[in-house]
Amino acid sequence: MADMAISVEGAHKTYGGKKAKDVKKALDGLDLRVVRGTVHGVLGPNGAGKTTLVRVLATLLRPDSGRVEVAGYDVVTEARAVRFRIGLLGQHAALDEELGGRQNLEMFARLHHLGARHARVRADELLERFDLGDTGRKPVRAYSGGMRRRLDLAASLVTDPEILFLDEPTTGLDPRGRAEVWSAVRSLVGGGTTVLLTTQYLEEADQLAGRISVVDRGRVIADGTPDELKSRTGGDRIDVVLRDAGQLGAAVALLPVPESGVSVDVDRRLLSAPVTDRMTALSGVVRALEEAGIDAEDVALRRPTLDEVFLHLTGAGEVAA
Numbered sequence: 001m002a003d004m005a006i007s008v009e010g011a012h013k014t015y016g017g018k019k020a021k022d023v024k025k026a027l028d029g030l031d032l033r034v035v036r037g038t039v040h041g042v043l044g045p046n047g048a049g050k051t052t053l054v055r056v057l058a059t060l061l062r063p064d065s066g067r068v069e070v071a072g073y074d075v076v077t078e079a080r081a082v083r084f085r086i087g088l089l090g091q092h093a094a095l096d097e098e099l100g101g102r103q104n105l106e107m108f109a110r111l112h113h114l115g116a117r118h119a120r121v122r123a124d125e126l127l128e129r130f131d132l133g134d135t136g137r138k139p140v141r142a143y144s145g146g147m148r149r150r151l152d153l154a155a156s157l158v159t160d161p162e163i164l165f166l167d168e169p170t171t172g173l174d175p176r177g178r179a180e181v182w183s184a185v186r187s188l189v190g191g192g193t194t195v196l197l198t199t200q201y202l203e204e205a206d207q208l209a210g211r212i213s214v215v216d217r218g219r220v221i222a223d224g225t226p227d228e229l230k231s232r233t234g235g236d237r238i239d240v241v242l243r244d245a246g247q248l249g250a251a252v253a254l255l256p257v258p259e260s261g262v263s264v265d266v267d268r269r270l271l272s273a274p275v276t277d278r279m280t281a282l283s284g285v286v287r288a289l290e291e292a293g294i295d296a297e298d299v300a301l302r303r304p305t306l307d308e309v310f311l312h313l314t315g316a317g318e319v320a321a
């Protein structure tokens with residue numbers, strides 16, 4: 001498959017233990033295809049197998065079985081060829097705190113056998129690209145979380161990889177740091193780099209990835225564009241905020257959908273229901289509430305969030321109050 005940057009078929013990986021109870025299935029028949037030049041999100045909760053998948057793809061861990069190809073090479077029998085073509089940003093970074101950003105990048109470049117002059121040029125290019133040009137001399141310990149992560153990202157690009165693995169690139173960052181890293185990741189795509197990004201943040205996958213694979217317990221349980229995944233949960237939602245939480249029950253009974261599909265948040269005086277007909281839903285609900293003498297503070301149509309998608313797909317169903 002020439003247009004596939006990553007192709008995984010039936011990957012299994014088990015950790016552990018002579019005793020059966022210590023054995024942990026981290027990958028349990030995982031299938032995945034990533035098209036060249038795209039950002040692909042692997043979305044899953046703690047322990048879903050995301051890091052295990054990344055380590056298998058990056059040739060740091062051998063799968064027990066299954067076929068795993070990266071850049072057209074087998075990760076087991078052609079690991080060297082794979083390593084030449086990939087970059088990895090791990091969940092925990094490896095920067096020298098005492099060195100400046102520029103020195104860190106030059107060191108990475110030298111480790112990858114670039115000559116001194118070439119290493120310097122590459123470091124400058126990357127600092128510029130990730131908006132770190134002014135802080136190249138400052139020791140990394142004085143960097144903000146977002147700056148550090150951007151420097152990590154720069155370091156993983158020193159070798160100009162075809163395929164880049166980002167394992168939870170924004171975990172632990174504040175909203176500003178997260179936005180900085182997002183914009184850095186977006187800037188990669190134009191250059192043709194394929195990015196596989198793992199995340200627990202549904203919003204992050206939504207923001208960055210053209211396609212998302214939802215992973216749970218070592219398998220892909222759903223796959224598609226963010227919009228496809230959202231529409232699979234039954235399309236748009238209508239949110240109604242009431243003035244009086246005491247009327248929530250009466251309002252739910254008025255809606256033209258089964259009660260089991262409606263979620264209620266008493267603290268926020270909010271009810272949320274799936275809608276089938278976008279045009280009439282809003283005015284119909286507003287009118288019905290008015291006629292019943294129920295005061296609504298806000299009524300709005302919206303797409304479902306990926307949180308709702310995830311709960312739906314993992315079988316947790318609707319969140320009830």
Ligand SMILES: Nc1ncnc2c1ncn2[C@@H]1O[C@H](COP(=O)(O)OP(=O)(O)OP(=O)(O)O)[C@@H](O)[C@H]1O
Pocket residue numbers: 015016024025026044045046047048049050051052053091200
């Ligand atoms: N070295 C190991 N030895 C034994 N079990 C492990 C090991 N590494 C991971 N596991 C188990 O394998 C499963 C998958 O772990 P993995 O780290 O791949 O998940 P993850 O999706 O990256 O989670 P997180 O979001 O917390 O990083 C988990 O149940 C974990 O406890």
Ligand SMILES: [Mg+2]
Pocket residue numbers: 050051052091167168
């Ligand atoms: Mg992990």
